[in-house]
Amino acid sequence: MNRTRFSKAETRILEQYWKLGTSAIREILDSLPPEERVAYTTVQTLVYRLEQKGALRKVKKIGNAQLFEPAIDKSEFRRGLIKDFLNLFGDSPRVLVSSLLETGSLTLKDLKALQNAAAGGKRGRNREGKQDA
Numbered sequence: 001m002n003r004t005r006f007s008k009a010e011t012r013i014l015e016q017y018w019k020l021g022t023s024a025i026r027e028i029l030d031s032l033p034p035e036e037r038v039a040y041t042t043v044q045t046l047v048y049r050l051e052q053k054g055a056l057r058k059v060k061k062i063g064n065a066q067l068f069e070p071a072i073d074k075s076e077f078r079r080g081l082i083k084d085f086l087n088l089f090g091d092s093p094r095v096l097v098s099s100l101l102e103t104g105s106l107t108l109k110d111l112k113a114l115q116n117a118a119a120g121g122k123r124g125r126n127r128e129g130k131q132d133a
Contacts, residue, residue, distance in 0.1 A: 003080050004053045012036070013046045014055055014077070017070045024065040 006014065016028045023031075029043045047068055050056040057071040089096040100106035 003084065004055070006050075006053070006055065009042075010046050010050055010053075010055075013043060014050060014070065017056060017068065018074050022059055022067050022069040024062075024067055026065065 012032075013028060016031050017023060020027060020031055025040065025044050025047050028047070029037070029040055032038075032043075047056060051058065051068065055070065055072050055077075056068045059067050059069050061067070086093065086096060089099065097106065097111070101108070101111070
């Protein structure tokens, strides 16, 4: 499947839309931390690119301001990123985790916490993944 890719700048704008909801370009620009502020036209260009890519949609116009809202949700976006990332490791979560452990990005303590969280999520579920009564 050929998935749409987003630049770091586009992703940052999309994150602001998830945070604020339906917003005008000026509101998105004003919501950025001072060290990330760019020209209004830069944010405008990024918003229009996100609209073309199907990540944002125009909902209405108030005066000269156009309001946009996210057309994809954050979890859908993250699932796509994870799929792409796993693909870099031969679609093997084990190879990915091994690499994270080797680089020190993931510690054994982190791994144990993840294991405990996964075990906690499995409790109370049957083999089909449905909640037991």
